[in-house]
Amino acid sequence: MTELSFILNGGEVKISVDDNELLCDVIRDKFNLKALNVGCDTSSCGACTVLLNGVGVKSCTVLAQQVESQEVETLEGLSKDGELHPVQKAFKEKHGLQCGFCTPGMIMQGVSLLNGSNELSESEIRIGIEGNICRCTGYQTIVDALLLAQCEINK
Amino acid sequence: MSWIKGIKLLLNDFVYKAPRSLNEALKLIREEDAKVLAGGHSLIPLMKLGFASPESLIDIGKLEELQAIEETNGVLTVGSCVSYRALFESEMVKSYVPLLSKVASQVGDPQVRARGTVGGSLVHGDPASDIAGAILALDATVELVSLNGKGDIVKRKVPAREFFVGFLETVIEDDEILHSISFKNKCHKFSFQKITRREQDWAIVGVAVAQSMHGIGIGLVNLASKPVYLDIKKYEDISELDPEGVSLLLDSVIDPPADIYGDAEYRRHLAEVLLLRCLKEIKETT
Numbered sequence: 001m002t003e004l005s006f007i008l009n010g011g012e013v014k015i016s017v018d019d020n021e022l023l024c025d026v027i028r029d030k031f032n033l034k035a036l037n038v039g040c041d042t043s044s045c046g047a048c049t050v051l052l053n054g055v056g057v058k059s060c061t062v063l064a065q066q067v068e069s070q071e072v073e074t075l076e077g078l079s080k081d082g083e084l085h086p087v088q089k090a091f092k093e094k095h096g097l098q099c100g101f102c103t104p105g106m107i108m109q110g111v112s113l114l115n116g117s118n119e120l121s122e123s124e125i126r127i128g129i130e131g132n133i134c135r136c137t138g139y140q141t142i143v144d145a146l147l148l149a150q151c152e153i154n155k
Numbered sequence: 156m157s158w159i160k161g162i163k164l165l166l167n168d169f170v171y172k173a174p175r176s177l178n179e180a181l182k183l184i185r186e187e188d189a190k191v192l193a194g195g196h197s198l199i200p201l202m203k204l205g206f207a208s209p210e211s212l213i214d215i216g217k218l219e220e221l222q223a224i225e226e227t228n229g230v231l232t233v234g235s236c237v238s239y240r241a242l243f244e245s246e247m248v249k250s251y252v253p254l255l256s257k258v259a260s261q262v263g264d265p266q267v268r269a270r271g272t273v274g275g276s277l278v279h280g281d282p283a284s285d286i287a288g289a290i291l292a293l294d295a296t297v298e299l300v301s302l303n304g305k306g307d308i309v310k311r312k313v314p315a316r317e318f319f320v321g322f323l324e325t326v327i328e329d330d331e332i333l334h335s336i337s338f339k340n341k342c343h344k345f346s347f348q349k350i351t352r353r354e355q356d357w358a359i360v361g362v363a364v365a366q367s368m369h370g371i372g373i374g375l376v377n378l379a380s381k382p383v384y385l386d387i388k389k390y391e392d393i394s395e396l397d398p399e400g401v402s403l404l405l406d407s408v409i410d411p412p413a414d415i416y417g418d419a420e421y422r423r424h425l426a427e428v429l430l431l432r433c434l435k436e437i438k439e440t441t
Contacts, residue, residue: 002171018168019168019169019170019171019212020165020166020167020168020169020171022166022199041164041203042164042200042203042204043196043199043200043266043267044355046264046266049266052269052270055240055269056265056266056269057266057269057270058266058267058270061195061196061199061200061270062195062199062270063171063192063195063199063212063214065171065173065214066192066195066214066216068173109265109266112265113265127354128265130264130265130353130354130355131263131264131265131266131267131355132264
């Protein structure tokens with residue numbers, strides 16, 4: 001076991017981890033933050049996407065110890081003072097989900113995407129979520145939600 | 156040994172070490188069954204599938220000197236731990252070898268590009284690696300470092316064209332770390348074409364072509380057991396190359412694999428079509 005410290009959803013955390021533990025497992029099992037889902041477990045589906053220093057990464061392919069001293073944000077960290085993040089609001093408004101399994105990863109990748117300064121076209125948004133698979137194939141409403149969120153964020 | 160518990164893929168037990176300097180990293184990798192970890196986007200999936208089970212992982216991903224992108228005396232050097240994302244966001248890379256920017260922006264998906272590194276991809280030596288195709292086309296030089304008997308760091312330079320040996324095999328030795336990739340020629344005429352079923356997939360076939368004042372380089376992706384360089388030196392002018400010429404050239408170097416995405420004949424056909432498209436695009440670039 002090794003002592004690991006990093007910033008999780010804005011607060012500094014310290015925890016003991018095994019050398020072979022993955023970031024997704026530490027977040028789900030040790031911090032009991034169950035929003036992120038492990039889907040394919042081989043960095044294809046994107047359901048485990050979290051923000052690492054503000055950028056979306058697949059936490060099933062990051063060793064816990066690789067995030068030492070870095071900032072990690074999960075879906076649970078998005079809402080502030082009981083107010084949903086604009087991307088979360090837009091997913092609700094546009095019904096950007098069906099079964100919901102891919103949703104946390106989609107939202108986190110959406111936040112990562114909209115963090116950039118450029119205004120994104122619909123096709124750039126589609127390319128931006130190419131690493132997130134929705135097995136219900138409900139992509140249209142997800143793209144609608146991200147377009148709406150972009151408008152809200154840029155207001 | 157990796158195993159499957161329920162449906163979760165687990166990693167074998169290993170010792171994780173994050174050295175603070177390149178020298179320390181080079182010492183640590185001399186240990187039995189040690190593997191170098193950069194972004195982990197080739198190695199961790201291999202470990203999950205049980206294809207690799209190292210005793211220790213030496214994380215070089217945070218070593219600053221391996222993250223540098225710099226230009227000295229007209230040579231652009233890219234550190235091995237530069238991520239694809241950092242690569243295509245770099246203005247210096249864009250102005251020097253825009254082919255590399257373009258290829259980096261199309262590898263995998265955004266999350267993979269945020270973690271995967273150029274050096275990690277090269278030492279993995281996947282025949283379907285887009286980046287390998289680009290560095291072959293750009294006639295890059297791969298710089299490997301190791302420790303000599305006195306404990307000093309020594310460099311070995313290998314032309315990209317001699318770096319890949321076979322399936323997932325390169326010339327890198329167990330005690331070496333890929334330090335950087337350097338490009339001595341500015342190159343603004345280029346083309347990169349690949350065919351994938353879905354955006355995030357590996358190329359079924361890819362072709363990278365770069366033309367500098369020193370000639371034309373062609374890198375072929377997923378057309379043999381390793382990334383392949385196609386030599387067209389005997390053609391002084393690419394306009395001499397017609398479909399038949401291209402077909403003959405390709406036949407001399409490719410040995411396409413077959414899988415669910417296509418058989419060897421289909422890949423051969425794609426290679427020809429993509430190479431002609433690349434040459435056409437280059438001809439039309441002023």
